[in-house]
Amino acid sequence: MIDSLPHRWITEQRRFGHEICLVLNSENERDTRQLLLNSCQLEQYLGVYSATNIAALADAGPFIFTLDQPGDRRIDELLDHPQRNWGWLTSVPKGDLRKLVSHWHERLIIGTRPQQALYRFHDNRVLARALEHLPVEAYPAYLGPAISVCFWNGTDWKTALSPAPGTYPVPDDPLWLRTPIPHPQATEIRRLNAHRYLLAEHLRAYVKLADLHDPDTWLCDRLALADAWGWLEPAQLEFLLIQSLQAPAFTLAPHWQVRPDESPTEHFERVHRETEFWQRDDRI
Template sequence: MKRSLPHRWLIEQQRLGHALCVVLDSENEHHMRQTLLKSSRPDQYLSVYGQTLVAELGDTGPFIFIVERPGDEPVNELLDRPDSHWGWLASLPKGGLPTLMEHWRERLIIGERPHQALYRFHDNRVLARALKHLPVEAYPAYLGPALSVCYWQDTGWASMHNPAPGTYPVPASPPWLQVPATAQQATQTRLLNARRFLLAEHVRAFATLAEQRDPETWLRATLDQAKAWHWQAPEQLEFLLTQCLHAPTHSPASYWQVRPAESPDEHFQRVRLMTAFWQGDAPL
């Protein structure tokens, strides 16, 4: 029977004496994460978000698992459904799991306060797009200690070897952050960052909202409204999220609607001033 590329990759990397690992998107793979946790020793997995500034998101953040038997059922299940975007595979030197974890922790939070964001390295689409656009000389600083990676790219499997595995500082201007994101990736990133912002700054109000409606549905609808109004600047997104979160109906008031011939910036400034007036914070 002809083996698929990821199966051949796993066999070859194991033959070379490398450790194999699954970089898992835990947010959408809770069941698989629990399955792998049950079959793994404590030294065979790590939560990347743990012991970082976003530790509160650890339950939905990426996990990295060492795989000793690549032919086991959990791995085969993941390989059978690559279009579910569960993550990707990597090979490491033996004992290299902590080094890989630290490598991605150093690259995890991007931007400056108060407009920081999370880099979704564990998403196979993010990895594939970066490797497609980066020059080969940028691979080592991006992949770090990983010897080789195997991932689903669009409609097929791909693998890439790291020409110089090792430990590297984060460049002043990381080239992988200059790679244009797809519309789907941009939407997912905005959703994740919005959730992180509300959990960090408005956790009680967010918990109250969650008692009344599905918070993910509300978040998506609110971000869709921001997109329709062309409010994409961090200041505009934070204003919309915060005001809607604390509003009795968790939605914009009637005066928020766009007026004829009003530009997005004019619209935002008018709504901000009117909101301050109605809240007693400023004269109209």
């Protein structure tokens, strides 16, 4: 065991009469998720993406489990390997699992269509960064019914206590969306969001892509191209991804390349106009 803090925290929260929940980033923890699914009652867990408009991603999305066994050995593997970034622990009032899931349902989608992304609340690094930068008075709107949280911040275990657990509306301008993102993590989050967007909105073309290219390599190449061109706005990246999926052999034509002395905005507007023209011509 790297540190006994999580066990001390669990014991303390149970002594106060609180229920312990595991917020599991199950995308890379399928064995643990299956172990818990096989040993939990139906009322002891929920898939967060289920019963939402992103239900197609439910299998790869987070699950929240209530842990009612003192000295629960089912999560030893997780606590022994926090560097796998499997999620985090929280305590809630007894019976508040559905309130906790409902709280995060309201905070899942960032932005408006077509420039939407998923907020990865279940990633302990996202939680740690938010709590590091939020003032304590902003904790309740962020954590909702959570009384306390226990998480790995990349170097050691941390805990945080909400001053007023409860049900809160989403603020008009959530402070947690303004926290700075370290560059390597921002790149990974963007890749994951782009991957999930293509799965949800362009599944047929994305699956067909795998016949010719490794999807992950292709997607990383598209993101690198967007960076090189300075196409940093969500609408620009969405346009690049969709048109790349529709291009012959999933490869863009030469006229997409940036011209000398062409700014990123001028480049995007030119390609956008040309694409609209040729697509309109094809429909005539």
